[in-house]
Amino acid sequence: MKDAPAGATAKARLASLGGIARTPLRAASACGVTGGVLVLPQAALIALCLQRALVDGAAPVTLLAPLAALLATLLLRAGLGWTSRRLADHAVERIRVDLRACVARGLVARGPVWVRSQQSGALAERMGTHVDALEGYFGGFVPLRAEVVAVPLAILLAVFVVDRTVGLVLLLTMPLVPVFTMLVGWGAQAASQRQLQALTRMGGHFADRLRGLGLIRLYGRGETELTGIRAAAEELRVRSLRVLRIAFLSSAVLEFFASLSVAMIALYLGLTYLGMLDLRDTSLSLGVGVFCLLLAPEFYAPLRRLATHYHDRAAALAAMDELALLLDDPARPTLHATGGAVPARPGLLVSAHGAALRHPAATHDALHDITLHLQRDQHIALTGASGDGKSTLLEALAGWLPAHAGTLQRASGLRIGYAPQRPFLFAGTLRDNLRMARPDASDADLERAADAAQVMRFATRLPDGLDTVIGERGFGLSGGEARRVALARVFLRDPDLLLLDEPTAFLDPDTEARVLRAITQFARGRAVVMATHRAAAQAAMTGRWHVRGRRLQVEEGTP
Structure with missing residues (x-):
């Protein structure tokens, strides 16, 4: 068209x-x-x-x-x-x-x-x-x-x-x-x-009501919601x-x-x-x-x-x-309120100065006065209480959320891999879901990424391995297994910057240690920002950013 x-x-x-x-x-x-x-x-x-x-x-x-x-x-x-x-x-x-x-x-x-x-x-x-x-x-x-x-x-x-x-x-x-x-x-x-x-x-x-049918029945709101559907149908x-x-x-x-x-x-x-x-x-x-x-x-x-x-x-x-x-072409969100690309500086991937982040239609900033410099080989544990804005910051670093004020700039041509807290898996085989990150990837590359993310640990137990069909939104997999599939996508994409949101949640200690080891090995020469509450995950990183009171505290060195 x-x-x-x-x-x-x-x-x-x-x-x-x-x-x-x-x-x-x-x-x-x-x-x-x-x-x-x-x-x-x-x-x-x-x-x-x-x-x-x-x-x-x-x-x-x-x-x-x-x-x-x-x-x-x-x-x-x-x-x-x-x-x-x-x-x-x-x-x-x-x-x-x-x-x-x-x-x-x-x-x-x-x-x-x-x-x-x-x-x-x-x-x-x-x-x-x-x-x-x-x-x-x-x-x-x-x-x-x-x-x-x-x-x-x-x-x-x-x-x-x-x-x-x-x-x-x-x-x-x-x-x-x-x-x-x-x-x-x-x-x-x-x-x-x-x-x-x-x-x-x-x-x-x-x-929306069909998707939340379980909660509607749990809280006894069936008749009320039926009345709303009847009114809409009328x-x-x-x-x-x-x-x-x-x-x-x-x-x-x-x-x-x-x-x-x-x-x-x-x-x-x-x-x-x-x-x-x-x-x-x-x-x-x-x-x-x-x-x-x-x-x-x-x-x-x-x-x-x-x-x-x-x-x-x-x-x-x-x-x-x-x-x-x-x-209509949307007003393309830029990652900065002022300024352009990250100033030329060896290894610098992301730079922010006085940046404020605000979700669409929100009346106040989710985070404000953010100042940071993220370079290659920096492995950051992003910590803070639930709801303080860790996922919001990851979305901004991924380019999904523009800076409401101040500057948030990225290096030109920066490749980003993002594994969200609730990754979306499509109805189809595990192999198809992994290949979304890189459609031209060979089977050998795909299996290496799956093995590094510990996907093969549970895939080998499935009837058809990576060719096993799963349902929409990962039906048939546990929450931890879905996160490992999302992590394998990131590995397959071969990014410069890894943004990981609770990648080791719901994992047993042994699997968590394997996943963290795979992340640190893969992250050599790359930057990592990992939002996590887990002590083992924080210990695997070399620096920490802490979110508190809608502000970001940048701490270098080992947490």
């Missing part, structure tokens, strides 16, 4: 998305227009057959040629319609895949700190339902736009050639249809946007019915004017045949009347189909407004 500028309108975003599949969309429109124009020879052949059979009394054998031509026309129209549908579906699939990739890139660009502040269910709705809301627009509305212009114009010219009165009726009634459709549809986008917002709220509410029902009401009203307006014009043409033809109305220079033949009467409903057919997709356009515009949160 060609990125639309920040703050772009929903229409500009839709146009940018359409550029991804411009060729199949144009081909679908061309097939639709060609199939629509073929209604002219179709109606002419039907009228010719009726004129010859009922008026001229021609022999049945003379009708074989026009009937064969009629059959070929019908088959060609069906083939063009099928081709147009296939091309439109192909374009929609390309657009959905590209848009989901753009949304995913938007999530990655905003970083894990921002993602954690959002409802996961709401983000899932944007990736799913909101993207799917574009199907009707690109699969139906866009290919029909050219057909709505070209086909009625061709029919109007053909009808004017054979009967000016019928052509005049079509010409005068045609503007009424789009005018009243637009008047009805003005509220469609707002209604669709409110419906999508209600769907997002319900999706986020339900997904709001969604009301919003959906309002959208349907507008869609039905739009279709009803179109059907009314289309039926009215067809009735006027039928009345004119009937009165002319009965001799009660004479507006022609020549007599009206049966073939001409049938030709005009067959084309009258076809004149409005593209508009009818467009009306069925008109609310799809409104839904697509509403969806793009909702997706703008993820599609």
Whole structure:
């Protein structure tokens, strides 16, 4: 997707998305227009057959040629319609895949700190339902736009050639249809946007409650949460019915004017045949009347189909407004309030002076007045009470949280490996989860990293070793095993700076000693900052930073 500028309108975003599949969309429109124009020879052949059979009394054998031509026309129209549908579906699939990739890139660009502040269910709705809301627009509305212009114009010219009165009726009634459709549809986008917002709220509410189902049952909040879900579902029902009401009203307006014009043409033809109305220079033949009467409903057919997709356009515009949160380029957080890269100094990786850290939407700093210099071969134990900000500092060093004030700078090209306190493991094999750190890693490199992080100690006991499938969020592994997988990822990444958040928690003393030994061996020539409460882990480091009272106390030497 060609990125639309920040703050772009929903229409500009839709146009940018359409550029991804411009060729199949144009081909679908061309097939639709060609199939629509073929209604002219179709109606002419039907009228010719009726004129010859009922008026001229021609022999049945003379009708074989026009009937064969009629059959070929019908088959060609069906083939063009099928081709147009296939091309439109192909374009929609390309657009959905590209848009989901753009949304995913938007999530990655905003970083894990921002993602954690959002409802996961709401983000899932944007990736799913909101993207799917574009199907009707690109699969139906866009290919029909050219057909709505070209086909009625061709029919109007053909009808004017054979009967000016019928052509005049079509010409005068045609503007009424789009005018009243637009008047009805003005509220469609707002209604669709409110419906999508209600769907997002319900999706986020339900997904979060489902994830916390165990706690809800434990604390006896089941009935209360069910009441909240019922209220969200009721709001969604009301919003959906309002959208349907507008869609039905739009279709009803179109059907009314289309039926009215067809009735006027039928009345004119009937009165002319009965001799009660004479507006022609020549007599009206049966073939001409049938030709005009067959084309009258076809004149409005593209508009009818467009009306069925008109609310799809409104839904697509509403969806793009909702997706703008993820599609707009975020204000890229810098790791410093002032200044640039770390000043040239041999071995210096990170430098901070008077830095303050604040989480998004927080009213006060989590840490302030941070001054530090982190060099290669520094192995730091980060200590402090729970909740004092150790994980916050690690996130800032990792580049996830910008400095709210002061400076926090990193060396250019610094490679960082971060093993969080609660690492996320995806559904799949252990090998796949490890390979995320370096997709091009060989099996030998991967197994060395796993062995160093003591993953092989428990993996060898699993049915398929590293190829054992685990569930989402590491279901099937203990907390200590999940942390060892995260540590193996860090080793495989081969970083300059290791940021480790409680890597030895939940480990027995023997496994902890092995893990700490592996960390110190791997960390030679690298810097390590390890948040920990464990005495053995602190003893393995050569320096200590202590967090207390929202300040960082830097202590060099052995703790």
